[in-house]
Amino acid sequence: MQGCPFENDLLLVSNRGPFSWRRDESGELTTTRGSGGLVTALLGVAASCEITWIASAMTPEDAEVSAGAGGGSIAIDSDGLNLALRFIVSDQDAYHKFYNIIANPLIWFIQHYLWDLSVVPDIRRNEIDAWEEGYQVVNRQFAAAVCEELESRTGPKPVVMLHDYHLYTCPAAIREVHPDVFLHQFIHIPWPQPDAWLVLPPRIREAIVQGLLANDIIAFHTARYVRNFLLCCEELLGLEVDYEGSNVMVDGREVWVRPYPISIDCADFERLAESEPVLEEEEKIVGERREHLVLRVDRMDLSKNIVRGFKAFDLFLDEHPEFRERITFLALLQPSREDVEEYVEYREKIMRVVEVINTKHGNVNWMPIDVRMEDRFNRSVAAYKQYDILMVNAIFDGMNLIAKEAGLVNRRNGVLILSENTGAHEQLGEHALTVNPFDLEDQASAIHRALTMSDVEKSERAGRIRQTVMKNDISKWIRTQFDDIKSKLDG
DSSP states (O other), X not given: OOOOSSXXXXXXXXXXXXXXXXXXXXXXXXXXXXXXXXXXXXXXXXXXXXXXXEEEOOSHHHHXXXXXXXXXXXXXXXXXXXXXXXXEOOOHHHHHIIXXXXXXXXXXHHHTTOOOXXXXXXXOHHHHHHIIIIIHHHHHHHHHHHHHHHHTOOSSOOEEEEESGGGSSHHHHHHHHOTTOOEEEEOOSOOOOGGGGGGSOHHHHHHHHHHHTTSSEEEESSHHXXXXXXXXXXXXXXXXXXXXXXXXXXXXXXXXEEXXXXXXXXXXXXXXXXXXXXXXXXXXXXXXXXXXXXXXXXXXXXXXXXXHHXXXXXXXXXXXXXXXXXXXEEEEXXXXXXXXXXXXXXXXXXHHHHHHHHHHHOBXXXXXXXXXXXXXXXXXXXXXXXXXXXXXXXXXXXXXXHHHHHHHXXXXXXXXXXXXXXXXXXXXXXXXXXXXXXXXXXXXXXXXXXXXXXHHHHHHHHHXXXXXXXXXXXXXXXXXXXXXXXXXXXX
């Protein structure tokens, strides 16, 4: 990957950082690399530029390491990265309010259309206090750290690249102190239409949109999210919007709103798919599999629509009993947000539905659904290589990198069943079987169509998905953003 196309250093700002510290059994501090698509993607940026990364301290050891550095930056020497890491150490109560009451679940649920508005949410003093004493406090802490970094540099000010829904009001706090700084923010989850934001009191929803508009470039995964954000600027704030140019004028500044579909490092992922740990897991899967394998790999998040996927499989088995004992639905599920009540209830609901379906269709020799609750990435990659059908039926999803990862390394010309409400659908939908995530008949029919599709059609669809992913890899995602930053800086 080429280096930065501009002379400025970079400040990356996100809630979760690329590395964290813990103590091992002997009491020694050890460093672990962060997981998740955001961290993986941003480490690609860190490989091409000199970067200071500002993130929340996630463990007591992170706070300890930060204190040892006097609250300043910690040099990271790993995988050839030119990276310094600075932690934000927040008061526990403020961080709880910031993360567990406002960011998750309130904002996350809004942006994924997850609220059952007939009964929830209730905006009470608890939520108002959490906004003021949690979300805003932590955002101001991040802004203060960014401002300190800006003031400590000589020469051109660094470009500040913020990430995601945790930091919506941070850009406005930075620009208030440094009006000439270049701010770029990428939102990694869907951006809904204006009506979805009416769940929030006006001053909160307006602070969110105004906070984002303090950026020079606001980035989303898809053109749909860009349009939705522009609509919010027009309808919620009464601003004049240029839909054709995807721009908004704010206080004499032209804010660009752009789509940059995130992707993966194809070469690195293909190497991983042929690594010894993955090959060992693949051998086990091949030895256990039936004639047909349906796969899903997901966090146990409400937005992933896991229950409806299983119900659609149940319906498929009802309508096509000839496939019984010839097919298995393997679900590799990672527990998620187990401190949020709605997620605990959802996990229990998933297991109840699986038990009912397995009791209904299974026998002593065969269970139709095989659920494994674990976070074993090598097994997931091995399963990517062996599926005949990949089920991605999310209610709404910012992108869904699993569709890209699996499509790249699958060896069986597997068919992708893809929700029309995933960000990945803009790039891959033409080559997948598109489904409505709420329509069980649609999903059951897609399973049958995938299983009975001709080998020629399977090969053509799988090949085009692979080509699309390779053409639009992580380097393109980074390069197009850098090119626009440079263009706006030079503008």
